Amino acid sequence: MRIEADQVTMIINERTIMENESVVCSPGALTALVGPSGAGKTTLLHVLGLLLRPTSGRVLIDGVDTTSWGAKQRRLFWKHHAAFILQDYGIIEEESVAFNITMTSSLFRSKVVGDEERVRKVLSETGLDGRERELAARLSGGEKRRLAIARALYKDAQVILADEPTASLDEANGDRVIELLQLLAKQGRTVIVATHDEKMMRAAHAEHALKGMRHGR
């Protein structure tokens, strides 16, 4: 799916956080949103994922303007197409690894079904083999990040939005996360990351540098 921000401006509490940002995120590509701290990378990622409405400008999904979308249409997008790897990973620590992987997919269904075979497959892809029954709280920071990616893999989402996915990971874990995100893009998905990790930027196929706002605006 092609996700596009067209002249997006965000004003929060009378403060302009970003102004007239435009970016096209294509399927099959890993797009990095870059810029100095406070430039608005997280905010733009949330706007592109329809988690935040911009003050002005449009977000287009496969050319369709989402400006007038209500809660129902946005929910359908999240349910069917998007997976988020946000800064707190959205991991429920007191639940098992397998529960965390299947939760976003099963929350939308009446039956709580966990396809064990697929859980094993995504655990193997993320280097968490055999950990399905473990409590998520027992995982390290890097493992939790990979668990969030395993959940995105399980969901088979067309659009993956990740906020600083390599932050505070050691080199080996960071490399692994980058490889996984590249793999997801190679499979034809739209992968969008907010990052200030140079390795992540080099691995990206496209880069959008946020202008950042001057103080006092």
Ligand SMILES: Nc1ncnc2c1ncn2[C@@H]1O[C@H](COP(=O)(O)OP(=O)(O)OP(=O)(O)O)[C@@H](O)[C@H]1O
């Ligand atoms: N809900 C909000 N209310 C007020 N200000 C906000 C809100 N969300 C973001 N901001 C401000 O907007 C600016 C951009 O924030 P954002 O988190 O998008 O930047 P970033 O580029 O991701 O930064 P970092 O690299 O430090 O994570 C910051 O100055 C932040 O304080």
